[in-house]
Amino acid sequence: MKIGIDMGGSHIGVGLVNDMGDILAKREVNLESNDKIDANNTIISYINKLIGRVLEAKDASIDDIELIGIASPGVIKKGIIVKADNLNLNKFNIVGELKKKYNVPIYLDNDAKCAAIAEKEYGNLKGYVDSVFLCIGTGIGGAVFWDGHLLESARTPGFELGHMTIDIGGRKCSCGNNGCFEAYSSIGNLRKIVAERxxxxxxITGKQLADILRNNSKNIIIGNVLDEYIRHFAVGLANIINIFEPEIIVLGGSIVYYEDIIVDKTREYLRKSNLIYNTDIFPKISMAKLKNDAGIVGATIIRKNLNKLT
Ligand SMILES: [Zn+2]
Structure with missing residues (x-):
């Protein structure tokens, strides 16, 4: 058995995962804004508690665990979270901290890459050669498979698709720039805008957002918020499609709960627009099969095996 940890901008999920990629037990905690004040210590303490609870749920101990994998948002390098703005983390040696308590191999990778690898192995990216995975939750992360291989440069992790500018001088992003794709199309920012307007x-919580959007479909304010969201989401997707021309884009993260409200309409908008240069290659746009569990499962798949997955 393995332990997979998915750190999101607004929640931490920990799961016990078997060799088939099945989650045997899962425990989660939602993060409040206060938790981000002393984020390093708070996150370690939540992770320790959640690991204890999943082990207890299966009557297991740490000796039964082959490895611990962590999926974290932001820039990851050699076991360190260099920068994760949505969690207020900077140069955080999370692997070193956890190694003090757990005598098992511990791996750390970017959350979107972990989720993409899980979808490639067990989900809706399986069988595709050129594909893009977008993790849309508190922020937006991305991963690209090109000719069957996950694209990564030797120097830096790259693929900060959430921080491409789609509106010069537009909304402020958590990264400090204005007009980032993430500032318009993450579910975290949709939550903020809906609450504000x-x-x-x-x-407001994700559940409250879903209720507000579903129960106020005729409300003019909500109508405008959704129109604005869809137009910007379509531009971001079109930029990605025009650059990579993937066969499929799979969307993971909490956006999977809004397919009927957001994604169906965005597909329709994209088809009618002139945003896609090569209309012959309009890709499939699907939801992650593993839904929000892709990060937990993907965190347990060790990257050296990646080429066997394609
Ligand atoms: Zn940004």
């Missing part, structure tokens, strides 16, 4: 308390 509807005059609600500052933070």
């Amino acid at each position: 509807m005059g609600l308390e500052k933070e």
